[in-house]
Amino acid sequence: EVQLVQSGAEVKKSGESLKISCKGSGYEFTSYWIGWVRQKPGKGLEWIGLIYTGDSDTKYSPAFQGQVTISADKSIDIAYLQWGSLTASDTATYYCVRPLSRWGNFPAYWGRGSLVIVSS
Amino acid sequence: SYVLTQSPSVSVAPGQTVKITCTGNNFGKKAVNWYLQKPGQAPVLVVYDDSVRPSGIAERFSGSNSADTATLSISSVEAVDEADYFCQVWDAENEHPLFGGGTKLTVL
Numbered sequence: 001e002v003q004l005v006q007s008g009a010e011v012k013k014s015g016e017s018l019k020i021s022c023k024g025s026g027y028e029f030t031s032y033w034i035g036w037v038r039q040k041p042g043k044g045l046e047w048i049g050l051i052y053t054g055d056s057d058t059k060y061s062p063a064f065q066g067q068v069t070i071s072a073d074k075s076i077d078i079a080y081l082q083w084g085s086l087t088a089s090d091t092a093t094y095y096c097v098r099p100l101s102r103w104g105n106f107p108a109y110w111g112r113g114s115l116v117i118v119s120s
Numbered sequence: 121s122y123v124l125t126q127s128p129s130v131s132v133a134p135g136q137t138v139k140i141t142c143t144g145n146n147f148g149k150k151a152v153n154w155y156l157q158k159p160g161q162a163p164v165l166v167v168y169d170d171s172v173r174p175s176g177i178a179e180r181f182s183g184s185n186s187a188d189t190a191t192l193s194i195s196s197v198e199a200v201d202e203a204d205y206f207c208q209v210w211d212a213e214n215e216h217p218l219f220g221g222g223t224k225l226t227v228l
Contacts, residue, residue: 035217044206044219045206045222046219047216047218050216059215059216061216100165105217106217110164
């Protein structure tokens with residue numbers, strides 16, 4: 001069974017750094033990209049970017065380029081999303097996702113989400 | 121940039137059929153995917169490639185796609201279908217998935 005297990009909720013202050021994680025299991029981790037999606041409270045879904053876990057190549061949505069960093073450690077099947085300096089506008093739930101097939105271009109499997117709360 | 125437009129809300133009585141639409145330019149050339157999201161939960165894929173249901177998704181869910189409008193139909197609506205529904209396509213210009221704003225389905 002494909003599973004994406006995300007790290008727990010975080011409460012941080014503006015200016016602090018943060019790294020959240022997403023562990024893939026039940027499949028060959030390096031055969032599928034992992035993407036990240038943001039959802040602000042009461043709002044819609046926004047694509048952040050993805051990492052090709054085989055070679056760690058990353059692609060970011062223009063809106064998030066330079067704002068976050070996506071990485072992965074294929075030795076332990078974990079992908080990461082990190083911020084160098086959080087702001088209140090980063091308050092949201094962040095989902096990691098995986099496509100249905102190796103060549104898929106849409107999210108099919110979703111983690112349960114990591115809630116990030118940033119106080120100013 | 122490419123934009124997907126969904127009605128903010130729709131309501132339906134139990135047992136009826138509801139159609140949730142998503143519009144965009146040249147839709148007929150894009151594969152459309154649909155997700156439902158219940159409060160406090162992660163989205164769930166219910167239709168992909170316009171009309172394919174993933175395993176485990178009820179036959180009551182079906183999808184279609186024409187030149188400018190993609191439609192998710194839910195027949196014999198039940199209270200458990202109350203959720204937000206999002207459409208999604210691949211944004212070829214920016215090379216990433218693009219989501220519609222979502223439609224809140226209320227079961228009366």
